Amino acid sequence: MNIATFYPQHSILQQHIEYYYFLKADSPDFQTTYYAFPNIAVPLSLHRSATYEIKANYTGVQAIKNGPCAALIQRNFQQPFLVNLQGPIDKVTICFKPCGISSFINQPFGEIAPEDSQAFLAWDQWPAYQRWQNKFFATDDNQERVDVLEEFLLSIYTPFAGQALLDKAIGWLSDFGEQASIEEMAERLGLTTRSFNRLFQKHMSISPVAWKKIARFRHSLKNKLFNAQFKKLTEIGYDSNFYDQAYFIKVYNKLTGSNPTAFFKSVEKLADDHLIFRFVKE
Template structure:
């Protein structure tokens, strides 16, 4: 399946908001693949052509549909691995938005549109450019041209919103060395804990506690892959500011379903290391 994943970067104007676009395509009606995706602070918005779905909390199945359709989902920020099971022809485009990125392209709180367990993403359905965008996106196979089509549509949608104190709050949450409590972070911005949690979830789709857990997990992955001085897993846990090895193992088991050693042996890095999946071999 990994050979069917291809990534490209957005245009310069969008790089502040979008990590990459990636594409999954197979014209083989007997095609099957399974992979696990893992919690991320980024938001994956996926567009499928001619597909039907079966969604469960830990499993998302995609099948070829004989009825022409376009369907869009923004994946829930899960606190556990998600099995993605694909069968039949598949044609999928995914926009991987950075932490705050998607908020500048939608008209409602992120917490209300995150799908797979909810309704489809409909925030763009009333956009006059949307029908042409969908047709154009799937009428060609050239991925660079697909990227330009997405660039154009997103730039038309772009409506920056004020993020108030939330960007600074995320920076404090991700300072794992200081490890400030959620209460202290809220107090620094003179907001109640209740308001802080509500505002945070509206924009980022998860609570501050859940976000910190995912961010620390992703930080440890960065240390493993890109900090060459850290070789042993005990070093990775320490430098990623996990309390101890037991806690390090506990968080990894919760977010990946396995311990760190097993996780790092089983995953594959795709698209200049922007994507990390665990493919289930046949």
């Protein structure tokens, strides 16, 4: 299994997309199973030729010959998510920043991705999408693929009218020194609490409270794995604004299925350390 990571080249795309990664396996006998964990990024995966199975907390993809492109998208799920890949997988995953995908779709994200995982059909209506698939998968050169992908994304780019407002909310929710309540955030935005929650759910497919919990988890994960100054779990929890150790452990059990100590011992880092997976050993 080969994984290659690339970053958006165009300044517009840099505002909305964190990175792309390509995953390719040449063997028809290839198989891997792993757990992915809650993330504030939104991954959209485009498979060259594949079938798929989606169940609660699970997505399986089987590469096939001469089949259609399979496009799958996940929202910000809130518990461990099991993935199984089989066969000669050839895919690209676009990892959108929070609310980033909204400038590349023509309906609210909450309508496109009401479940943790589903087929992505929002681009099927555009003839350019089919032409893009053919051109994209006609080359095996990843840099050429990035160029083709970005050309397509820029062709469908439409600035999302609610971006500035939601960016403010996302900024506050990601600031763990910020003690404002959801009610106070709504008031700052000139909205009622109900309207704020409905707007966030409509365009993010998750509530503000649940999103903040995931953001806090990812912040603590980043500190543990990449910040040398944080060595003790108590320090990590405190910096990420978990109000006590018991709550810190409770959140990790919910989002990862294990306590923090066991979790950090079990995961692997991939794709320039953007991907944190726990592989299921055969």
